[in-house]
Amino acid sequence: MLPHTGATSAWSDWYRCCHDDRFAQSQGTDFEHYVTQALSIIHGPDFINPLPKGQLGDFGCDGITGDGDIAYACFGYLPNRASEKALAVKVASDFTRAKEMWPTFGSWRFVSNVGMGPLATQALISINREHKIGSVRAIKATSFDRDRFWNELLLPLTAPELDKIFPGVPHAQNIQLQDLVPLLDKLGQAGLQGTEDAPEGAVPPQKMEFNKLSRRVQLEFSNARVHMPAIRDWFAGHSDPTLRDAQGVRFREIYLDVRRSATNSNEVVERLYISLGGQNFRLDDDLANAVYAVTAFFFDECDIFELPPENWTMEQV
Known part of the structure; x- marks a missing residue:
C-alpha cells in the first residue's frame, strides 16, 4: 500500500508518474489550472481560487484555504519568463501583493515548475527573515517543486481522491x-x-x-x-x-x-x-x-x- 493512502501498490507509481508529467510539462495557465485543481482536492470544498475581477485581479492569490491560513501562488514555466532573475522578481512581487491584500494567512506557498536558483532562493529567505516569529506579522514562506508537491500534498490522499485528479487509473x-x-x-x-x-x-x-x-x-x-x-x-x-x-x-x-x-x-x-x-x-x-x-x-x-x-x-x- 502507499503510505497514508488507500492506493494499491500496483498503481501507486502510476499516480506519481501522472503527477510528474503534468507538473513538469504544463506551462503557464495550464500549470496553474493543474495545481489549483489538485489543491481543491487536497484542501477540500473550503479551498477557494479567487477569480480575477477587472482591475482588482485576484489580489495576488492563486488559491487560499477557507480559514484564510494558507495562501498559494503559482508560476508555470513559459520560455519568455523562465530566467532566474524573473523568478526571483515573481517570488517577491507575488508575496508582497498577497500580504497587502490578504491579512490573515500565516503560511505562503509558492508552487512552480521553474527551478529555484540562488536569486529566487535569496528572495524566499528574505521573506522569512523579515516575517520570522516575533515580527509584526509572522509568515512562513515555502517553495513547492514537483517532488515536494507530491510528497507533502498528494501522497497523503486516498485513491478515490487521486482518481479525481488523475481520472482513468x-x-x-x-x-x-x-x-x-x-x-x-x-x-x-x-x-x-x-x-x-x-x-x-x-x-x-x-x-x-x-x-x-x-x-x-x-x-x-x-x-x-x-x-x-x-x-x-x-x-x-x-x-x-x-x-x-x-x-x-x-x-x-x-x-x-x-x-x-x-x-x-x-x-x-x-x-x-x-x-x-x-x-x-x-x-x-x-x-x-x-x-x-x-x-x-x-x-x-x-x-x-x-x-x-x-x-x-x-x-x-
Missing part, C-alpha cells in the same frame, strides 16, 4: 470493448473480465525501453497484461477468422499516420489512445482500461513499434 476492472468504436467497431458486444492472476507481461520491458516510453505508459502497458488472454480468446472465437489481422492493419495505419507529425514515442502512444477512445477517454475508467489493454495488445502482437536488436540491452538507452 487502470484498476484491472472489466473492460468493455464496445467502447473502442474508432478501431474495434466489430467488437460491439464483448465484455472481457480481468483478474489479478495475471500472466507474464505481454509487452517485453526491453521493447518498451527501446522505444523510450515513459514510466507511466510502461505501467499502463505492463498492467494491461491481465486482459491479454481474454482478448486473444475473443479474437480466436470470433466468426471472422481474419478480424484480428484486419484490426492489426488498421491499428498500424493509425500509428503510421500519427508518427508523421508526433515528436516522440510518448506522444505517439497518447494519440493512439485518443484515436481509440476519444479525447476524454480517461474520464471513464472502463474505457481507459480498454484503451490501455488494446493498445498494449497491438503493440505486442503487430510489432507496430521498433524491435531492439538481439544483442541490445536496456543499459544502452
Whole structure:
C-alpha cells in the first residue's frame, strides 16, 4: 500500500508518474489550472481560487484555504519568463501583493515548475527573515517543486481522491470493448473480465525501453497484461477468422499516420489512445482500461513499434 493512502501498490507509481508529467510539462495557465485543481482536492470544498475581477485581479492569490491560513501562488514555466532573475522578481512581487491584500494567512506557498536558483532562493529567505516569529506579522514562506508537491500534498490522499485528479487509473476492472468504436467497431458486444492472476507481461520491458516510453505508459502497458488472454480468446472465437489481422492493419495505419507529425514515442502512444477512445477517454475508467489493454495488445502482437536488436540491452538507452 502507499503510505497514508488507500492506493494499491500496483498503481501507486502510476499516480506519481501522472503527477510528474503534468507538473513538469504544463506551462503557464495550464500549470496553474493543474495545481489549483489538485489543491481543491487536497484542501477540500473550503479551498477557494479567487477569480480575477477587472482591475482588482485576484489580489495576488492563486488559491487560499477557507480559514484564510494558507495562501498559494503559482508560476508555470513559459520560455519568455523562465530566467532566474524573473523568478526571483515573481517570488517577491507575488508575496508582497498577497500580504497587502490578504491579512490573515500565516503560511505562503509558492508552487512552480521553474527551478529555484540562488536569486529566487535569496528572495524566499528574505521573506522569512523579515516575517520570522516575533515580527509584526509572522509568515512562513515555502517553495513547492514537483517532488515536494507530491510528497507533502498528494501522497497523503486516498485513491478515490487521486482518481479525481488523475481520472482513468487502470484498476484491472472489466473492460468493455464496445467502447473502442474508432478501431474495434466489430467488437460491439464483448465484455472481457480481468483478474489479478495475471500472466507474464505481454509487452517485453526491453521493447518498451527501446522505444523510450515513459514510466507511466510502461505501467499502463505492463498492467494491461491481465486482459491479454481474454482478448486473444475473443479474437480466436470470433466468426471472422481474419478480424484480428484486419484490426492489426488498421491499428498500424493509425500509428503510421500519427508518427508523421508526433515528436516522440510518448506522444505517439497518447494519440493512439485518443484515436481509440476519444479525447476524454480517461474520464471513464472502463474505457481507459480498454484503451490501455488494446493498445498494449497491438503493440505486442503487430510489432507496430521498433524491435531492439538481439544483442541490445536496456543499459544502452
